[in-house]
Amino acid sequence: MTTAAEPVAVRHALRFEGVTAYYGANKVITNVDMAVPEHEVTAIIGPSGAGKSTLLRCVNRMNDLIPAFRMDGKIWFGDYDLYAPGSDPTQIRYQIGMVFQRPNPFSKSIYDNVAFGPRINGFNGRLDDIVEESLRAAALWEEVKDRLKESGLTLSGGQQQRLCIARALAVQPSVILMDEPCSALDPIATLAIEELMQELKKRYTIVIVTHNMQQAGRVSDKTALLMPDEHRVAHLVEFDETSRMFTNPTDERTEAYITGRIG
Amino acid sequence: MLRSEFDRNLDLLQSDLSEMGRMVEETTRQALHALQERDPDMARQVIQNDDAIDNLQDELESKCVGLIATQQPAARDLRTLMSIVHVGVELERMGDYAEGIAKICLRMYQEPLLKPLIDIPRMADLALNMLNDSLQAFAERDEWQARQVCDNDDAVDDLYDQIYHELLVYMLQDPRTIQRATYLLWVAHDLERIADRATNIAERCIWLVSGHTASNRARNSDRSLR
Numbered sequence: 162m163t164t165a166a167e168p169v170a171v172r173h174a175l176r177f178e179g180v181t182a183y184y185g186a187n188k189v190i191t192n193v194d195m196a197v198p199e200h201e202v203t204a205i206i207g208p209s210g211a212g213k214s215t216l217l218r219c220v221n222r223m224n225d226l227i228p229a230f231r232m233d234g235k236i237w238f239g240d241y242d243l244y245a246p247g248s249d250p251t252q253i254r255y256q257i258g259m260v261f262q263r264p265n266p267f268s269k270s271i272y273d274n275v276a277f278g279p280r281i282n283g284f285n286g287r288l289d290d291i292v293e294e295s296l297r298a299a300a301l302w303e304e305v306k307d308r309l310k311e312s313g314l315t316l317s318g319g320q321q322q323r324l325c326i327a328r329a330l331a332v333q334p335s336v337i338l339m340d341e342p343c344s345a346l347d348p349i350a351t352l353a354i355e356e357l358m359q360e361l362k363k364r365y366t367i368v369i370v371t372h373n374m375q376q377a378g379r380v381s382d383k384t385a386l387l388m389p390d391e392h393r394v395a396h397l398v399e400f401d402e403t404s405r406m407f408t409n410p411t412d413e414r415t416e417a418y419i420t421g422r423i424g
Numbered sequence: 425m426l427r428s429e430f431d432r433n434l435d436l437l438q439s440d441l442s443e444m445g446r447m448v449e450e451t452t453r454q455a456l457h458a459l460q461e462r463d464p465d466m467a468r469q470v471i472q473n474d475d476a477i478d479n480l481q482d483e484l485e486s487k488c489v490g491l492i493a494t495q496q497p498a499a500r501d502l503r504t505l506m507s508i509v510h511v512g513v514e515l516e517r518m519g520d521y522a523e524g525i526a527k528i529c530l531r532m533y534q535e536p537l538l539k540p541l542i543d544i545p546r547m548a549d550l551a552l553n554m555l556n557d558s559l560q561a562f563a564e565r566d567e568w569q570a571r572q573v574c575d576n577d578d579a580v581d582d583l584y585d586q587i588y589h590e591l592l593v594y595m596l597q598d599p600r601t602i603q604r605a606t607y608l609l610w611v612a613h614d615l616e617r618i619a620d621r622a623t624n625i626a627e628r629c630i631w632l633v634s635g636h637t638a639s640n641r642a643r644n645s646d647r648s649l650r
Contacts, residue, residue, distance in 0.1 A: 352427065359429045378494035379430075404490035 174199045174336050174366035175220060179234035182215055184227070190216055190395045192234070195385055202358055202367045204381035204403065206374055208418070211387040212395035213370040217338050220368065221257040222250040238336070255282060258329035262341040264321030266313030266328070271296075271305050274313045274324055278332035291331055298364075299327035300357045319350025323357065330365075337361065339369040343376065355380045374419065378407050386415050430495050437487060437508050438563055444480050444515045445559040448522065449552050451477070452618065455525035456548050459611065460541050462533040470526035477519035484512040500632070507632045511562060514621040514628075518555065521614040521621075528607050538594060538604040547583045547615045550576065554622035562629040573626035574638060580619035587612045 175197040182190040190212040197203045205213045215224065222243065224230040236243045243253055255278070266274050275292045284291065292309070296302040301323040305316070313324050322342060329337055339358075343351040358367055358380050371377050377384050384407075385400040399406065399415045410416050417423040451473050458466035488509045491497065497505050554573050561569035591605040591612075627638035 356428060375496050379496070403494055407493035408486075408489050 172199045173197060173237075174239070175368070176237040177216075177234070178237065180216070180219060180236060181233040182212065182219060182224070183229075183231045183233075185229040188392075188394050190387070193387075193397045195397060195400050197366060197368060198383065199366050200362055200364075201382040202362050202369060202380050203383045203385065204377035205368065205370045205385045205387060206372075206377045206418075207387035207395070207398075208389070208423075209372065210393070211389050213372075213387055214340050216387065216395075217340055217368060217370045220336070220338055221254050221259055223259070225250055255332045256334050257336040257338060258332065258334035259338045259340065260322070260325050260329055260342045263345045264318055264325050266316070266321050266324050268312065268314060270310045271313050271316070271324060272309040275327050275331045278328060282332055295327040295331040296324075298330050298361065299323045300353065300360070301327055317350070319346050319353055322346060322350070322354060326354075326357065326361075330361075334365065336366045336368065339367065341371055341373075342369065344372070351376070378403060386412075386418060388414055388418065430491070430497075430501070433487075433491060434501070434504060437484065437505075440480065440484050440487075441508060441511055441515070442559060442563065444477060444484070444512065445555060447473070447477050447480070448515050448518045449555060451519060452522040452525070452548065452552060455522045455529065456545060458526055458533075459529045460537075460545070462529070462537070464530055464533050467526040467529040467533070471523050474519050474523040477516060481512045481516040485509055488512075503632050503635065507562070507628045510628050511559075511625050514624050518618050518621050521618050524614045525611050528610055532604060532607050535604060538591075538601055538608060541608075543583055543587050543590075544608065544611055544615065547580060547587070547612060547619075550580050550583065551615050551619040551622065554580070554619050555625075558622045558625035558629065562625055562632070565629070565633050567630055567633040570626040570629040570633075571638075574623050574630075577619055577623045580616060584612055584616040 173196040177193045177195040177197075180190065180193040181188065193216060205216060207213050218224045219232055220236060220238075220243070224232065232244065238253070238257065242248070267277060269277070272292055275295050276288050279288060279291055293302060293306075296305060301320060304320060305311075305324075308315075313321065316324060322345075326337070326342075343354050346354065355376065358369070361367060362382075369377075369380065381403045383400065384403045386398045386406070387395045388398045389395050398418075399410055399412045401411070406415060407419060410419060414423065451470050454466055454473075455470045457463070458470060488505050492502075492505055495501075554576050557569060557576075558573045560566070561573060588609065591609050594601045594605045630636070630638045
């Protein structure tokens with residue numbers, strides 16, 4: 162039996178305001194407005210080259226590393242303007258962690274992979290506790306607790322990706338960005354990560370870029386569709402509840418993309 | 425465990441179905457009670473309550489469509505979702521039959537009953553037992569119990585035939601009873617349909633468990649037009 166939802170003010174972990182991105186003279190994303198609710202999974206989908214990863218990397222300022230990159234508009238992290246003059250990308254990345262397409266553990270022990278962030282961050286609590294807690298949160302503890310001194314590279318692909326998630330969690334972020342985190346994994350390892358995301362969203366806010374539309378359907382609460390126009394400039398076509406996007410989208414381009422008729 | 429969130433959603437849908445079944449049973453009993461006691465207020469209440477059942481079915485269906493669209497269910501998961509939609513439709517129609525009985529009550533409560541109601545309440549008990557058993561079989565994926573429900577439909581059909589012939593005799597003997605007898609015949613027909621819909625739920629359970637449609641489908645055809 163369902164009960165009527167109580168009206169609760171939705172808090173947003175991230176707000177995009179007129180975000181426009183350029184590589185050199187080329188505009189690649191235009192005017193994205195979108196608010197990412199706390200403790201939800203928000204998926205960004207769209208065809209290849211639609212600017213999904215570029216948009217995601219704007220959030221933790223990974224694009225700053227690309228000399229020709231420029232961004233207009235604002236991204237708010239709570240009340241904090243991520244692009245305010247003087248804001249420190251390194252500090253931002255502690256708050257807004259990232260997991261990449263291919264698992265990229267350091268060539269260090271499992272323990273040291275997870276302890277890496279807290280150590281350089283000057284963490285002065287019990288390192289063992291934070292390693293265990295992070296590995297538990299990443300649903301990896303039971304599989305590795307007896308082999309913490311072994312290299313992270315000895316793990317399977319799916320385990321390595323969960324190790325990278327544990328590594329991201331160890332610096333206690335509030336937002337986790339995932340850039341196609343399952344594209345290098347088999348279906349079972351993929352389901353394990355998807356299941357983990359449902360646990361993680363209770364404590365963190367998750368934004369995932371995926372080229373796998375079905376995965377967006379399975380894991381996300383909200384879905385954003387980015388599509389390039391005829392000048393290859395990406396627009397936010399639609400942003401809504403995932404169940405609505407997949408059953409009754411408003412924009413006909415969403416309908417066509419979701420049903421596999423374009424893209 | 426993989427897909428625990430999806431499994432949790434399936435469990436929630438199952439409880440929605442049970443709740444709908446409980447409402448259908450209650451509303452059918454109220455409709456019968458209104459008819460027997462010639463209580464128009466209760467009949468109006470039944471008619472009003474049907475909206476709640478309809479709303480529940482709408483919600484159930486959109487939840488199922490949402491899960492099918494987003495979760496790519498396959499094999500038994502897909503059969504489960506398709507079955508839940510199907511059972512929801514059956515329950516919603518049963519609610520309509522209860523409402524139909526309440527509407528008949530509103531047409532005839534000012535006149536005395538043609539005869540004390542004996543077989544019609546018996547029919548209602550049988551039909552509602554079938555409803556409960558079919559939903560229990562469905563919830564527990566119990567194919568054996570589902571087949572029992574299909575078999576029990578014969579008893580309801582036999583009672584319906586009996587009531588039909590009995591009322592026919594009333595009408596032949598005294599044409600002034602035609603209107604009241606016809607109303608009672610409609611009530612019996614509504615109950616016969618409720619039992620048929622319970623059989624459909626049981627057959628859906630058999631399909632869900634085995635992947636095969638129930639072979640006794642033909643036998644379960646609508647006998648109300650004989």
